Amino acid sequence: MAATIKDVARVSGVHVSTVSRAFSAPHLVNPATRSRVLAAADDLGYRPNRAARALTTGRTFNLGLIVADISNPFFPPLIKAAQAQARGRDHHVFVADTDEDPRVEEELIRTLAKQVDGVLLCSPRLSNKVIERLAEDVPFVVVNRRIGGMPSVLMNVAQGAGLALDHLAGLGHRRIALVCGPAGSWTSNEMQAVATRSQGLDLISIGPNPPTEGGGLAVAAEVAACGATAVLAYNDLLALGLIEGLAAMGIEVPEQISVIGFDDILPGRLNRPKLTTVAMPAAAAGRMAVDLLLQSGGEGTTVTLDTALIVRESTGRART
Amino acid sequence: MAATIKDVARVSGVHVSTVSRAFSAPHLVNPATRSRVLAAADDLGYRPNRAARALTTGRTFNLGLIVADISNPFFPPLIKAAQAQARGRDHHVFVADTDEDPRVEEELIRTLAKQVDGVLLCSPRLSNKVIERLAEDVPFVVVNRRIGGMPSVLMNVAQGAGLALDHLAGLGHRRIALVCGPAGSWTSNEMQAVATRSQGLDLISIGPNPPTEGGGLAVAAEVAACGATAVLAYNDLLALGLIEGLAAMGIEVPEQISVIGFDDILPGRLNRPKLTTVAMPAAAAGRMAVDLLLQSGGEGTTVTLDTALIVRESTGRART
DNA sequence: TCCTCCCTTGCAAACGGTTGCGCGTCCAAG
DNA sequence: CTTGGACGCGCAACCGTTTGCAAGGGAGGA
Numbered sequence: 001m002a003a004t005i006k007d008v009a010r011v012s013g014v015h016v017s018t019v020s021r022a023f024s025a026p027h028l029v030n031p032a033t034r035s036r037v038l039a040a041a042d043d044l045g046y047r048p049n050r051a052a053r054a055l056t057t058g059r060t061f062n063l064g065l066i067v068a069d070i071s072n073p074f075f076p077p078l079i080k081a082a083q084a085q086a087r088g089r090d091h092h093v094f095v096a097d098t099d100e101d102p103r104v105e106e107e108l109i110r111t112l113a114k115q116v117d118g119v120l121l122c123s124p125r126l127s128n129k130v131i132e133r134l135a136e137d138v139p140f141v142v143v144n145r146r147i148g149g150m151p152s153v154l155m156n157v158a159q160g161a162g163l164a165l166d167h168l169a170g171l172g173h174r175r176i177a178l179v180c181g182p183a184g185s186w187t188s189n190e191m192q193a194v195a196t197r198s199q200g201l202d203l204i205s206i207g208p209n210p211p212t213e214g215g216g217l218a219v220a221a222e223v224a225a226c227g228a229t230a231v232l233a234y235n236d237l238l239a240l241g242l243i244e245g246l247a248a249m250g251i252e253v254p255e256q257i258s259v260i261g262f263d264d265i266l267p268g269r270l271n272r273p274k275l276t277t278v279a280m281p282a283a284a285a286g287r288m289a290v291d292l293l294l295q296s297g298g299e300g301t302t303v304t305l306d307t308a309l310i311v312r313e314s315t316g317r318a319r320t
Numbered sequence: 321m322a323a324t325i326k327d328v329a330r331v332s333g334v335h336v337s338t339v340s341r342a343f344s345a346p347h348l349v350n351p352a353t354r355s356r357v358l359a360a361a362d363d364l365g366y367r368p369n370r371a372a373r374a375l376t377t378g379r380t381f382n383l384g385l386i387v388a389d390i391s392n393p394f395f396p397p398l399i400k401a402a403q404a405q406a407r408g409r410d411h412h413v414f415v416a417d418t419d420e421d422p423r424v425e426e427e428l429i430r431t432l433a434k435q436v437d438g439v440l441l442c443s444p445r446l447s448n449k450v451i452e453r454l455a456e457d458v459p460f461v462v463v464n465r466r467i468g469g470m471p472s473v474l475m476n477v478a479q480g481a482g483l484a485l486d487h488l489a490g491l492g493h494r495r496i497a498l499v500c501g502p503a504g505s506w507t508s509n510e511m512q513a514v515a516t517r518s519q520g521l522d523l524i525s526i527g528p529n530p531p532t533e534g535g536g537l538a539v540a541a542e543v544a545a546c547g548a549t550a551v552l553a554y555n556d557l558l559a560l561g562l563i564e565g566l567a568a569m570g571i572e573v574p575e576q577i578s579v580i581g582f583d584d585i586l587p588g589r590l591n592r593p594k595l596t597t598v599a600m601p602a603a604a605a606g607r608m609a610v611d612l613l614l615q616s617g618g619e620g621t622t623v624t625l626d627t628a629l630i631v632r633e634s635t636g637r638a639r640t
Numbered sequence: 641t642c643c644t645c646c647c648t649t650g651c652a653a654a655c656g657g658t659t660g661c662g663c664g665t666c667c668a669a670g
Numbered sequence: 671c672t673t674g675g676a677c678g679c680g681c682a683a684c685c686g687t688t689t690g691c692a693a694g695g696g697a698g699g700a
Contacts, residue, residue, distance in 0.1 A: 076391030094414035272592035
């Protein structure tokens with residue numbers, strides 16, 4: 001049975017309120033008393049119960065971080081950065097995975113609401129309306145989505161897609177397949193938007209697809225058949241699956257088809273050919289999101305972070 | 321401001337205790353009253369505050385899951401399985417990452433202790449003594465480590481290492497390098513133990529190394545120099561880094577050196593050559609750990625799960 | 641008709657903390 | 671020798687919820 005504030009009070013011969021102040025308002029207690037209390041607390045291994053504390057103060061010093069799929073390698077760097085940043089601000093981060101299921105996502109948010117000071121929502125699958133209602137219960141910062149009036153951290157995928165298309169155009173590609181992600185994903189929409197704006201290029205959009213390796217494998221045939229000499233994929237996982245699928249059909253990357261992904265995840269760096277990709281500033285986004293959540297001053301702030309094209313081995317000159 | 325039990329009581333014209341019972345002891349309240357209460361609760365969007373509830377009941381219906389490094393692809397399947405299993409038992413799982421730092425690990429455990437009903441400790445870096453002391457505050461299940469008297473879930477790496485060595489021996493390899501992981505890791509020790517028991521093989525152990533891609537890159541030269549024709553690596557990440565390092569030196573896998581990893585993570589399946597590996601039953605371990613934690617009857621139970629050798633492309637006949 | 645017993649509900653204490661308020665003590669200024 | 675802060679501390683209410691206890695009322699049996 002863990003020690004409570006009462007045990008500390010009894011051992012050090014003072015009232016519980018004095019113990020409480022010894023921790024949270026040191027200037028209100030006599031240094032001598034304070035060190036006696038601290039010694040007793042240390043002796044008993046006492047740690048304040050954060051949940052109980054939250055009951056009166058309303059602050060838990062915990063943050064929630066909700067992602068759609070922990071096994072997507074895109075998230076870990078974001079998560080780690082967020083944890084590190086939070087730790088620096090004396091907060092802890094609890095991560096939860098929704099399995100891409102909106103119902104689970106909602107349930108999770110409601111559960112977390114009272115146990116954390118704020119929630120980082122990464123790539124949510126819930127509708128704007130539901131999220132806005134939930135926002136009355138707990139402060140949010142949304143990553144990779146824009147929701148009216150809520151603070152959010154965005155990655156400039158439009159700019160990244162632009163870089164990618166320029167790169168491909170420079171290599172002589174004209175007919176380019178756009179392998180999309182899940183329907184309704186903000187990132188997916190941004191990519192489409194860029195595509196429609198791009199001139200002189202012949203863009204075929206394929207999808208929606210699940211944002212996984214399997215999704216890439218599944219569209220390989222369609223991509224091969226559409227006559228494109230290059231592909232821009234929703235994310236690296238899709239791109240890698242696609243490359244594997246093409247290889248199985250005897251199609252070489254980049255000799256016959258060039259492939260560009262999004263995210264810059266580890267498997268892409270390890271792959272042969274090494275994947276050319278638009279790097280997302282995931283770590284920066286994690287840090288920024290925590291900052292936004294904790295300052296809580298800038299209500300409707302949205303931050304947009306730039307992306308960068310990383311040219312590796314999966315793109316080459318269009319064959320003529 | 322979220323609705324509390326008092327609001328519900330006021331609106332439905334009953335005492336708070338009746339509201340409480342309407343939720344947690346339905347048979348004690350008149351069906352008519354109950355439905356009135358439920359309607360009011362629904363109206364107000366009331367959800368019981370789990371933290372407050374935990375104060376009196378001592379149960380939070382939350383579980384903690386602590387891992388050393390979320391970005392190691394070995395963990396996500398384990399995490400997802402644990403979450404799914406917990407969800408089926410009406411619990412939520414909060415994941416936290418220790419950054420491989422024992423101090424952070426301890427801090428995290430103490431913080432979580434009061435906010436969860438139990439903690440899943442995966443590959444802890446803390447000493448046995450510290451963990452045993454912490455176990456007085458909160459129930460543990462340990463994964464991938466054996467700690468006197470604590471329930472644990474182990475993976476049979478000895479058996480897996482045996483399979484791997486048999487496979488290599490069958491291919492004609494005699495001199496085999498053992499690329500170890502972090503010092504003091506239980507898995508690492510198990511591997512070593514098997515190695516010393518194996519007969520007729522010439523085993524060189526190299527390490528300790530950080531269990532990452534970078535660690536593998538860094539030992540490539542040493543491996544190449546030691547004269548081994550095959551390598552058994554602590555995990556897939558190390559193996560992949562090693563293969564990359566060897567490639568940079570112009571050494572082909574598996575033509576010149578065979579490589580086997582542990583874990584069976586996604587990048588290994590995507591790699592060229594596809595990695596031969598000993599598959600760890602991570603998902604099963606996650607499920608099992610949650611079960612052990614929630615039944616809480618079997619005090620010192622330890623479960624050992626078998627591993628399986630997956631032969632792919634990174635192993636081949638020893639060159640003569 | 642009266643006594644039980646059960647069903648339903650309210651009361652109040654408790655969980656582990658925090659915090660506004662007020663009371664004594666001590667010291668320095670007037 | 672008063673007066674008056676400042677300081678250090680205890681008291682008690684409160685946060686949201688659960689739960690043992692008891693009280694009220696209605697129904698059924700004697």
